Amino acid sequence: MARFHDLEVTDIHKTIRDAVVVTLKPVNGAAEEFDFTQGQYLTFRQDFDGDELRRSYSICAGKDEGILQVGIKRVDGGAFSTWANEDLNVGDTLQAMPPMGGFFTALDAGNEKNYLGFAGGSGITPVLSILKTTLATEPDSTFTLVYANKGVNTIMFREELEDLKNIYMGRFNVIHVLETDAQEIDLFTGLVTEEKCAQLFATGWIDITSVDTAFICGPEPMMLGIAAALRTGGLDDSQIKFELFASSQPGRAKKRAVSTDAASAANQATAVITLDGSTQTIETPKDISILDAAIGNKMDAPYACKAGVCSTCRCRVIEGEVDMVANHALEDYEVEKGYVLSCQSYPVTDNVVVDFDQ
Amino acid sequence: MAEDMSIESYLAQGGVLTNPTNVPPRYRAELMKLMTTFVDSELAGAAGFADVINAGPGIKERIAAAKIVLEKTDNADRVLKIMGEFGVDGDRYASHHPWTARLGRDADIGASRTEHDMRLAVFNYPLEGWSDAVVMNLLMGRAVAVQMAEFSMVSYQPLAEAFRAVAPVEARHAELAAEGVTKLAESGDTAALQASVDYWWPRVAASFGAADSTKADSLKAMGLRKSTNAELKTRWEAETKSVLDGLGLKAA
Numbered sequence: 253m254a255r256f257h258d259l260e261v262t263d264i265h266k267t268i269r270d271a272v273v274v275t276l277k278p279v280n281g282a283a284e285e286f287d288f289t290q291g292q293y294l295t296f297r298q299d300f301d302g303d304e305l306r307r308s309y310s311i312c313a314g315k316d317e318g319i320l321q322v323g324i325k326r327v328d329g330g331a332f333s334t335w336a337n338e339d340l341n342v343g344d345t346l347q348a349m350p351p352m353g354g355f356f357t358a359l360d361a362g363n364e365k366n367y368l369g370f371a372g373g374s375g376i377t378p379v380l381s382i383l384k385t386t387l388a389t390e391p392d393s394t395f396t397l398v399y400a401n402k403g404v405n406t407i408m409f410r411e412e413l414e415d416l417k418n419i420y421m422g423r424f425n426v427i428h429v430l431e432t433d434a435q436e437i438d439l440f441t442g443l444v445t446e447e448k449c450a451q452l453f454a455t456g457w458i459d460i461t462s463v464d465t466a467f468i469c470g471p472e473p474m475m476l477g478i479a480a481a482l483r484t485g486g487l488d489d490s491q492i493k494f495e496l497f498a499s500s501q502p503g504r505a506k507k508r509a510v511s512t513d514a515a516s517a518a519n520q521a522t523a524v525i526t527l528d529g530s531t532q533t534i535e536t537p538k539d540i541s542i543l544d545a546a547i548g549n550k551m552d553a554p555y556a557c558k559a560g561v562c563s564t565c566r567c568r569v570i571e572g573e574v575d576m577v578a579n580h581a582l583e584d585y586e587v588e589k590g591y592v593l594s595c596q597s598y599p600v601t602d603n604v605v606v607d608f609d610q
Numbered sequence: 611m612a613e614d615m616s617i618e619s620y621l622a623q624g625g626v627l628t629n630p631t632n633v634p635p636r637y638r639a640e641l642m643k644l645m646t647t648f649v650d651s652e653l654a655g656a657a658g659f660a661d662v663i664n665a666g667p668g669i670k671e672r673i674a675a676a677k678i679v680l681e682k683t684d685n686a687d688r689v690l691k692i693m694g695e696f697g698v699d700g701d702r703y704a705s706h707h708p709w710t711a712r713l714g715r716d717a718d719i720g721a722s723r724t725e726h727d728m729r730l731a732v733f734n735y736p737l738e739g740w741s742d743a744v745v746m747n748l749l750m751g752r753a754v755a756v757q758m759a760e761f762s763m764v765s766y767q768p769l770a771e772a773f774r775a776v777a778p779v780e781a782r783h784a785e786l787a788a789e790g791v792t793k794l795a796e797s798g799d800t801a802a803l804q805a806s807v808d809y810w811w812p813r814v815a816a817s818f819g820a821a822d823s824t825k826a827d828s829l830k831a832m833g834l835r836k837s838t839n840a841e842l843k844t845r846w847e848a849e850t851k852s853v854l855d856g857l858g859l860k861a862a
Contacts, residue, residue, distance in 0.1 A: 293629070308631050352695055353629055354768045472620040479624070490774060494767055495628050528699075554697050563638060564697040583639055609702065 256297060256347040257282040259320070264342055267408045271325040271374065272337050273312065276346065278320070288351035290315050290359075290385035291378045291467070291495070294322055295349045300331050304558075307332040310377035310469075310495070311351065312409070314384030323408060325374035355495040356382060357465050364392040365464040370444065370478050372400045372470025376408050378495050379469050387420045396425045396458060400444040400470065403433040427457060444474055449481030460485035469495040521599035524571075526607040527551050536599065542567065542574060542606055543594035553608060558595045565594040572604030621833045626767045630696050633766070637832050640825075641766055642696065643728065644834065645689050648761075650707070650729035652686035657709035658737055659747070665740040674786045678747070681779050688772045695768075712736040715809075721816045730817040732810075741799070744790040745806035749814045751784025752850040756842050765833025788853060795857050804859055811862035818843040 259282075263275035278286045293310040313321035326337040340346075355378050367386060371379040376399060383395045401407045413426050428435070429444050439451055453460040466487060468478050475494060482492055524533050525546050536545035543565050546553040554564050563582060569590045574597040582591055594606065617627075617634050627633055633641065660679045666672035690700045713719065713734045721731050732750065737743040758777040764770045794803060819839040829835040837845075851861045 295631075308629065354771060355628060472615040472617070472625055476620065476623050476625050479626075489763065489770070494626050496626070496632055563642075580636075583643075 256349055257285060259286075259346045259348055261340060261342050261344045261346060264340060267323065267412075268406055268410075270337060271323060271408050272340070273321055273323050274336065274340065274346075276320045276322070276348075279345070285350040286320055288315070288320065289356050290381045291355035291493075292351035292353040292381075293355075293378065293495075294351055296332070297347050298332055298335065300335070305332050310353075310355075310381065312377040312380045314381055314388060316385060316388045323374060323377040323380075325408065353378075353495070355467070355469070355493055357493065359386060359389045361390060362392075363390045365390065365394075366459075366462045367393060367395045368458065368460075368463045368466040369395060369397045370400075370466070370468045370470065370474075371397065372444065372474045373402075373406070374408060375469035375471075375495070377469075379467055380409055380412070382467055383424065384416065387416070387424055394423045394425075395420075396427070398427045398429060398444060398449075398452070398458075400429045400431070400474065402431045404430065427452070444470075444478065446477035446481045446484075449478055450484070453481070453485055460487075463487065463491075465491050465493065467493045467495075472496065521601070522603050523599060524603075524605040525549075525551060525553075525567075526605075526609055527553055529609065538599045540598070541595055542592075542597045542599070542604070546594070546608075553594065563593060566591055567594045567606045567608040568592075568610040569597075570605040570607055572599070572601040574598060574604055574606075575600050618831070621765055622831045624765075624833065626765045626770070626833070628767045633696075636828075637834075638696070640829060640832060640834055641764075641769070642693070644761070644764070645693050645769065646728040647730065649686045649689050649693070649703075651733050652682045652689075653704065653707070653709045654729040654733040655750070656682035656686070658712065658733065659743060661710065662737055662740060662743040665743070667740060671740070671790065674790070675743075678783050678786065681783070685776045685779060688776060689769065692768050692772060721819060732813045732817045735813060738806075741791075741794050741802055742806045742809075744787055744794065745803060746810045746814075748784065748787035748791050748853070749807070749810050749850060750817075751780065751787050752853065753814050753817060753846050754780045755784055756846045756849070760835070760837055760842060763836055788857070791857055791859075795859070800858060803857075807854065807859050808862045815843060815847070818846065 258279045259276040260279050261274055262277045264272055267273050288311050291310070293308045295306055295308045297304055297306045309322040309324050311321065312323040313319050324333050324336045326333045367383070369379045369383055379397065383397060386393060386395055397413070399407070399413075407428065416424055417426060427440065429440050429442065429448065431441075431443060433441070435441050439448070439455065439457070442448060452458045460482070466482050468475050475496060479492055479494070519538050521536055521538050522533060523536050523542065523545055524531060525542070527546065532549060532551060534545060534549045536548075540548070543553055543558070558565075566582065569592055574592055576592045576597045578596045579587070579593055582593060592606075594608070617632060621627070621637070627637070656679045659675060659682070663672050663675040663679065666675050686704070690698070690703060693703070694700045713736075715736055715738065717734070719731050719734060737746060755777070758773055758780055762770055762773045762777055764773070791803065821838075821840040821843070823839055826835065826838050847861070854861050
């Protein structure tokens with residue numbers, strides 16, 4: 253099971269008005285765990301007024317650069333991204349799980365391949381990591397990037413991409429497609445749709461027949477359109493690599509209405525909780541979820557959404573009875589076997605025994 | 611670019627998901643079920659076959675059997691790693707089930723799972739000696755080939771990629787089984803081989819699931835299935851019948 257590690261913020265700078273590039277250094281000997289592959293992402297956790305949020309951001313550094321760097325674009329109303337853009341400072345400590353994800357292909361210095369990348373907005377972060385690593389590792393390969401943005405001033409890493417064009421002249425090409433800003437070539441204005449891709453292929457801007465692998469990272473409709481155009485262009489599914497970070501996040505668990513006799517002794521329960529092979533007995537109010545009771549007693553219980561949707565916090569009730577107020581994840585047969593979502597389950601009987609290991 | 615699209619309609623239009631953060635709950639449940647079924651079946655299959663290694667008549671056969679055990683365990687590990695990204699403790703998972711446990715040869719469990727794990731029902735039946743094991747491996751190997759072709763197209767990209775890597779390895783296991791059955795058939799005891807085919811055929815057929823599954827449509831909408839249980843079973847029956855014909859055996 254993946255664990256969180258401490259990372260020190262060693263640098264932070266803006267790439268556009270509302271996006272920062274954060275450089276991180278693993279501390280406490282965790283460096284080896286953060287030896288990433290190009291295109292992977294990190295999952296961070298951070299407390300906001302007692303509520304822990306988890307958010308994933310792609311690494312934007314190339315593998316050969318020797319640094320760990322993520323790009324974080326501010327999302328309207330997004331607690332984590334706003335905090336990272338406005339309040340995060342050099343010297344602060346962040347917590348993240350080791351790199352995850354399979355948005356990459358194996359590289360080989362002997363390859364002579366043609367790669368095609370599509371990025372929409374902040375979807376550039378993993379694609380930037382991939383293209384930098386690829387161009388540095390495979391001297392005979394080429395990379396063409398189609399980069400979709402609203403306008404010129406929202407293009408993340410614009411200068412860095414220009415620099416890369418100069419370093420890898422003839423091997424790296426960028427096509428900026430802008431939604432609102434007019435460009436000299438009409439084809440480069442608008443959205444990157446299936447039709448737009450077909451036009452790029454038909455007019456020779458992209459030689460689709462020579463493409464070995466395509467990478468796509470952006471919002472859902474853009475990914476669908478591009479994938480359809482690539483398939484029409486002759487690529488099969490094993491040649492198309494996707495990375496999707498949906499913008500919608502599950503809602504937060506609402507605090508359960510506490511009955512008026514909450515303070516009375518009758519509201520207390522004894523919970524016996526087994527996790528990672530060890531068992532703790534704790535006294536807990538009946539209006540605190542099993543998960544929160546475990547976490548409140550320093551048990552590292554697994555969870556992610558705290559909204560009853562992800563099932564990461566699943567545990568099994570061995571004795572006693574709990575009230576599961578929401579269940580969007582477990583199937584009937586699991587519930588029949590006594591599984592509950594601990595974030596949604598409150599003790600009913602005075603004694604409950606639950607096991608996270610089953 | 612900022613147009614909104616629900617994950618559900620994205621999937622229904624053939625979109626793929628790439629990491630646990632954007633997997634919706636119902637999808638997650640079905641995906642976890644698919645992954646645990648595969649992992650449990652591979653681990654149970656490998657554990658059962660491990661006991662048969664020493665029954666191999668010659669060194670080549672034992673090498674083949676040991677290789678199959680190794681590679682099926684390795685295939686389980688690939689998918690278990692993906693489950694790890696969903697919070698599953700892989701080490702704990704792999705060691706807390708009694709993978710060698712089997713029911714009686716005549717147990718009548720249809721397509722149902724046991725209480726403790728998600729292995730396909732067929733992996734709950736014990737193997738009876740070398741030739742029985744080789745026949746089971748041939749029939750099930752053909753079934754796995756059909757399943758892998760189907761599941762290499764699932765909408766969860768990391769799993770689709772794992773299955774694409776697993777498919778040729780599993781295909782080789784079915785070939786090894788076919789070679790094994792050919793050798794056994796040459797040495798004579800066709801009646802015993804036929805008895806094993808008769809025993810395993812309906813049990814492997816049942817592993818494709820109920821023909822009247824009510825989930826087919828929702829699985830299709832999530833991009834987790836393309837074909838129905840019945841279609842896959844028909845494909846397997848046709849392909850395996852012709853393999854058996856070539857070996858002088860009859861499908862049950």
